[in-house]
Amino acid sequence: MGPKKDSKSAVPIQPVPEKRGYEFGGPLGAFGIVFILPILVYCFAFFCNDISGCPAPSLLHPSTLTWDRLKEEIGWPDEGLMGIYNTRVTLWVLSYYALHIVLQIVLPGQVVEGVPLACGGRHIYKFNAFRSSILIFAGLGAGTYVYGADFAVWTFIWDNYLQVVSANLLIVIVLSIYVYARSFSIPAPGQPNPEYRELAPGGHSGNVLYDFFIGRELNSRITLPIPFVSEKASKIIDIGTFCEVRPGLTGWIIMNLANIAHQYRTHGYVTDSILLITAVQGFYVMDCLYMEPAILTTMDIIMDGFGYMLCFGDLVWVPFIYSTQTRYLAIFPYKMGLNGLALIASVSGLGYYIFRSANNEKNRFRTDPNDPRVQHLKYITTKTGSKLITSGWWGTARHINYFGDWLMSWGYCLPTGIAGYVMLETINPSTGQLEKRAVQTPEAQGWGSIFTYFYVLYFGILLIHREGRDEEKCHKKYGKDWEKYKSLVRYKIIPGIY
Numbered sequence: 001m002g003p004k005k006d007s008k009s010a011v012p013i014q015p016v017p018e019k020r021g022y023e024f025g026g027p028l029g030a031f032g033i034v035f036i037l038p039i040l041v042y043c044f045a046f047f048c049n050d051i052s053g054c055p056a057p058s059l060l061h062p063s064t065l066t067w068d069r070l071k072e073e074i075g076w077p078d079e080g081l082m083g084i085y086n087t088r089v090t091l092w093v094l095s096y097y098a099l100h101i102v103l104q105i106v107l108p109g110q111v112v113e114g115v116p117l118a119c120g121g122r123h124i125y126k127f128n129a130f131r132s133s134i135l136i137f138a139g140l141g142a143g144t145y146v147y148g149a150d151f152a153v154w155t156f157i158w159d160n161y162l163q164v165v166s167a168n169l170l171i172v173i174v175l176s177i178y179v180y181a182r183s184f185s186i187p188a189p190g191q192p193n194p195e196y197r198e199l200a201p202g203g204h205s206g207n208v209l210y211d212f213f214i215g216r217e218l219n220s221r222i223t224l225p226i227p228f229v230s231e232k233a234s235k236i237i238d239i240g241t242f243c244e245v246r247p248g249l250t251g252w253i254i255m256n257l258a259n260i261a262h263q264y265r266t267h268g269y270v271t272d273s274i275l276l277i278t279a280v281q282g283f284y285v286m287d288c289l290y291m292e293p294a295i296l297t298t299m300d301i302i303m304d305g306f307g308y309m310l311c312f313g314d315l316v317w318v319p320f321i322y323s324t325q326t327r328y329l330a331i332f333p334y335k336m337g338l339n340g341l342a343l344i345a346s347v348s349g350l351g352y353y354i355f356r357s358a359n360n361e362k363n364r365f366r367t368d369p370n371d372p373r374v375q376h377l378k379y380i381t382t383k384t385g386s387k388l389i390t391s392g393w394w395g396t397a398r399h400i401n402y403f404g405d406w407l408m409s410w411g412y413c414l415p416t417g418i419a420g421y422v423m424l425e426t427i428n429p430s431t432g433q434l435e436k437r438a439v440q441t442p443e444a445q446g447w448g449s450i451f452t453y454f455y456v457l458y459f460g461i462l463l464i465h466r467e468g469r470d471e472e473k474c475h476k477k478y479g480k481d482w483e484k485y486k487s488l489v490r491y492k493i494i495p496g497i498y
Contacts, residue, residue: 012120014186014193018201022210023469024309030213034308038169041320042084044451045162046074048324050331050438053422054448077162085170086163092156093167100246101237103132105226111233112293114219115302121196123219125296126233129245130289136250140257154261157254158330168251168316176212176308179239183216183305195221200305215305240306243314245292249285251315255323256281259330266330273336273415274329280348280411281322287356294363299466303473321455325416328452332421332438344414351407358393358401365389380488382481390488397491399470402463406493409459419448467492 024030048054052073058065070076077083109128116122143151157164183203187193203216220239229235256278264270295301300310336344365374369387378391393400421438428435471492475482492498 011192011194012196014119014189014191014198016189017199017204018118019204020202020473022205023202023214027207027210030210030309033312034209034213037312037317041165041169041316042162044321044324044454045165046076048328048448048451049074050436051075051423053438053444054328054332054420054451055444057422057444060443060447084162085166086160089160089163090167090170093164093171096251097171097247099136100132100242100250103135104128104237104242104246105224105229105234107131107135109233110293111231112296114296117196117198117219119193119196119198123196123221123238124233124236125238125241125293126231126236127292129250129292130286132246133250133286133289137253140254144261149261149264151261153254154258157258158262165316165320168319169312172308172311172315175239175243176311179220179306179311180212180216182220186217201303203305203307211307213308215307215310218303218305219301220306240301240310241292241295243306243311244295244300245289248314248318249288251319252322253278253282253285255319256326259323259326263330263333267333269333271329271333271335272341273334273417274326276336276341276344277325277329277412277415280345280408284352284408287352291356291359294359297363297366299470321458322412324455325412325452328416328419328448332419332440332448334415334417334419336415336417340415344411347414348408348411351404351409351411354393354404355401355408356404358404361393362389362401380481380485382478384478384481386478388478388481388485390485395489396495397493398486398489399463399467399493400495402467402493403495406456406460406463409456413453413456416449416452418446419452420444420446421448463493 024033047056047059049056052058056070056073058070058073104126107128109126109131112125112127114123114125140151140153143153183199186197186199198218200215200218203211203214203218205211205214222237222239224235224237226235256274260270260274260278263274304310361374361377364371365377365379365387369375374392376391377389378395379387379389381387389395397403421440422444423436424439425434426437426439427433478485
């Protein structure tokens with residue numbers, strides 16, 4: 001039986017929301033992520049820099065470390081904390097977000113229905129992120145063709161990096177507060193619910209900090225009052241999907257491109273390492289944007305509310321932490337050679353093949369089990385009516401796509417080599433002038449890997465944690481059927497190992 005309808009208006013009635021326990025360590029974990037992770041983003045920028053080195057030399061000698069010396073080495077602003085904010089920069093960053101909104105509205109796109117909701121209906125979505133990003137990259141390409149590496153966008157990003165981070169963090173805070181406050185206008189159980197609004201199962205614990213962090217409302221959406229736009233889907237901005245695939249992912253590649261431009265301005269050439277990372281990550285992002293409708297079957301959309309956690313991850317963590325490797329290479333131009341290129345391209349290619357093939361298989365099976373490409377798959381049918389695949393990619397491991405994703409992460413980090421450098425004054429052989437250059441010394445070598453290989457470690461932990469969340473939710477949903485499924489598909493992520 002589906003959700004009840006109001007007999008007079010045929011409007012869906014809000015059901016009693018499902019409720020789950022704490023995740024991510026509950027309120028204490030939420031406190032750490034809300035207040036500590038932003039500091040970590042700034043630490044990456046300060047402690048691996050083009051002023052003193054990566055890491056800042058004083059960090060290698062804790063016994064002699066002083067705050068005054070460290071401030072000089074990391075380029076701490078004279079204004080203190082206020083120096084990492086700039087209103088002009090914030091307005092430019094806001095214009096970047098506004099551009100994404102305008103492109104979503106005006107460009108043609110694919111209109112898709114989402115998965116069935118607990119309250120009875122389906123949301124509609126307009127997807128055109130791939131076209132939007134192509135247009136943005138075309139504009140950046142044109143500017144680079146005319147002005148080269150000195151194109152204003154590239155110099156603006158590098159020269160105002162900390163202020164750009166702060167602008168995005170400010171947007172995250174404001175947007176998170178907005179969706180949290182707005183969630184309290186969701187109709188109460190038993191009330192008419194014409195907009196199909198509902199609380200996320202894990203987002204209404206009653207603890208303010210935790211609910212703000214995890215997200216109270218599932219699929220928080222805004223309908224823009226645009227009189228000249230007739231198509232309903234074009235007026236709707238689904239905040240979760242917008243943040244997940246538009247400003248953050250596109251911004252990630254824009255950060256990489258700005259880093260390439262800086263490497264060229266500084267050294268007069270571009271290395272194979274920075275090009276490979278940008279190409280691999282760019283392909284990953286564009287593939288994600290091209291396959292944008294597949295996001296509707298992900299946990300972020302069908303289970304998790306949109307709160308600070310996803311907002312910060314999409315708009316700050318992804319573009320700035322994920323571009324750490326190219327930022328490092330912009331300063332220290334490490335070259336790999338053909339053998340290194342071949343090795344890393346193979347690892348990344350294998351990871352992508354597993355990741356995309358598995359996700360395509362799942363998405364096709366969920367949307368159309370009779371598709372010739374997936375109709376041969378074996379599965380078990382649970383008491384809830386769901387079908388769990390026991391052959392193909394999903395017969396090798398219950399979360400095989402995570403393995404592919406993790407393999408790709410190595411391709412992002414290996415091109416930095418055994419990282420670490422110190423900024424020393426050297427004579428430029430072509431000009432004869434004294435200038436600062438990144439030099440890898442025995443003392444610094446390896447310590448920079450804390451920054452450039454952080455992604456592999458973090459991402460591995462993230463995927464294992466996500467796998468644990470998946471397992472818990474599936475066990476709760478399917479009960480004994482899930483135990484039967486686990487007996488048929490024994491491994492979690494890596495076939496034969498884990």
